[in-house]
Amino acid sequence: MLRMLQKRTSMIKLMVPRPRLHQTIAQTTIKEIPTIKHATITNSEKTVGRWFLGVSGMVFVAVGLGGVTRLTESGLSMVTWKLTGERMPRTQEDWVQEFTKYQQYPEYKLKNANMTVEEFKFIYLMEYIHRMWGRAIGGFFLVPAAYFWKKGYFCAKTKKSVLLLGTLIGLQGLMGWYMVKSGLENRFEDPNDVPRVSQYRLASHLAAAFVLYSLSLSQAMSKLFPSEPFVVKAKKAFNIKGLSHMTKGMVFLTAISGAFVAGLDAGLVYNSFPKMGDSWIPDDMWQFKPVQRNITENPTTVQFNHRILGITTVSLASALWLVTRRMQLPKRTKWAINAVFAMAWTQATLGVTTLLTYVPVPLATAHQSGSLVLLSFALWLSHEIRFLKYLPK
Template structure:
C-alpha cells in the first residue's frame, strides 16, 4: 500500500513540476516534496522494499533537479519585456566600462595620456591636414613631457600616442551617450522602478565625475613642477587611483543592477550560519580585490613596478631597507615606490590565498 502511495506521490510531483503554474510555486514547496520522498523512502516502508524505495527516491530527485534547471529559464522568460530591456542596457553599460578600463590601461602602458593637452566636453577637433597635425604637435611641445622626456619624438610617433588618448576619451564619451540617452527615454516612459531611479541618478553623477576626474588627472601631468634632474613628467598617483576607483565602482554597480533586473533574487526568510559566513567571505574577497587594484594604480603612477624585479624577495630581502625611507611614515604607503610595490605584492598574494 505504501509503495503504491509513493508511486502516486512521484507521479503527482512530476505532473506538478511540469505544470506552467510551477513557476509561481516557492522553493519551500519543492524542498518539502523532495524531503517527503526521501523520508518516505527511508522510514515509511519495510526493509524488503528498500530497492524499490531507493529507486523511487532517486527518480523524484532527478525530476526535481531537471525541473529546477528549467525553472530559472522559465522564470526569466516571464519577466516584463521592459525590465529585460533595462537589464540588458545596464549590462551593456557595464561591459563598456570594463572595456574602458582595459583601454585606459593600454593608454597608460603606451604613455599616451599626456599627448592631448586640451579638454572639451563634447570632444576635441580631429586634425585632418598636415598643418593641423603640426599645430597639435607644437602645443604638445610646450609641456614638460616633451621637454624632459620626449625631445627626440617625431611627428609620426606623436600621432600614435595622440590617437591612443583620443580613442580612450571618445570611448568615455560613448559610454556617456549610451547611458544618458536611453536613461532619458526609459525614465520618460516610466520603465524605472523607484529604487532604480535612485541608482540611475547615481550612475549619471558618477559618469560625470569620472569625466571630470579624467581631465583633472591629466592636468596634473601638464603642470610645470618637474624641476629635479630625476623628475619624470607623470600624472598624480592619487588622481590616477581615484580615476580607476571610480571606474571599478561604476562597473560593479552597473553589473549588480543589471543582474538585479534580469535575475531578481528572492530574499530568504531565514539565513543559515553557513550562508552568513560565505557571504562575509565573498565580501572580504571583493574588498581585497578592490584594494589590490587601487594599489596597482599607485604602482603605475609611481612606476614602482620597475624598482624591484625579483619575486618573492626584493633585492634578496623579504623586507627592503628603504621601505620606510620617507618622513612622516604614512607618506611611504602612497609616495615611496618601494613601499607601494611591497604593499601591492602583499595584497595580491593575500587576495589569491583568500580566494
C-alpha cells in the same frame, strides 16, 4: 467493540513517526525566506537589464583603454580638454599644430625632446580613442535613460540608481581631465624627474570607474537573472556571506593599490618574486619622511603593499572555495565560487609574470583587465547569495 477500535487508533498514532526538530526548523526557516516570482520579470525589465549590461561592458573596455594609454605613456599627449570633444587632426598642418602645443609642456621638454611628429601621432591617437570612448559611454547611457524614464520602465529604486550612475559618468570625465592636468603642471624642475600624473588622482579615477562598473553590472544581474533563495546548514553565517564580501572588498582594494603601482612605475623596481631582490622586506621601504608618505609615494613600499594585498586576496578566495567545497549549494552559486577561485589564481599568475618580465604592455594590460574580471565574479557571487538563509547544524 468500541474499546478495541480506540486501542487500535492509539497504536496507529504511536506508529506514525513524529517530525524531527531540524525538519521543523527547516520548514519554518524556508517559510521565512523571501520568494522571487520570476514570471513577473517583464520585457521592459529585460530591456533595461541589457542596457545596464551594455553600460558595464563599455566601462570595462574604457578601463582597458585607460590601462593601455597609461602603459604607452600617451595620457599627456592631449593638452586641452573640451566638453563636446576635441577634433581629430586631419592634415599634416593640424598635426604640427597639436605637436607644437605638446612641446610647451614638461613631458616633451624633460623626456621626449627628440620625438618626431610621426611618433607623436601614435600617443595622441591612443589618448584620443580613450577620451572619445568615455564620451560614447555618456551618450549610450543618457539617450536610453531618457527614453526609458519617459516610458515608465524604471521603478523608484531603479530611478535612484540611474541618477547615481549618470552623476558618476559625468564626474569621471571631469576626474579624467583633473588627473591629466596634474601631469601638465610645471612642477618638474629637476631634469631627472619623470613627468607623470598624480598617483592619487589616477587611483581616484580608477576607483570611480570600478564603482561605476560594479553598480551597472549589479543592476544588470538583478534585472536579467534575479537571485534565488536557498538554505544552507552552517554553524555561522560568516562561512559564506562574510567571507565572500571580504574577498570582494579585497579585490577592489588590491586593484586600487595597483593604480599607485602604475602611477609611480613601481612595477619596474625589484623585478623578482617572492623576494624583493635578496630580501623579503627591502631596506628602502621607509626612507621618506614623514614615514606615512612611503605608503603612497615610495615605489618600493607601494609594490610591497600591492604584493601583500594580492596574496591576501588569493588566500581569501582559496579559503572561500575550501569552506564551501562540501556544502550543498545551488549550481549557479557553485559556479560563481569556482570562478572567483580560478580567476584569483590566474590574476596572481599574471601579476607575477608581468613583474618578472619588466611590465610588457600586453601582459600589464591583461593584468589590469583581469582585476575587473575577478571583481565581476565576486559581484556575481554576492548576487547569488543575496537571499541565503542559514540552518543550525
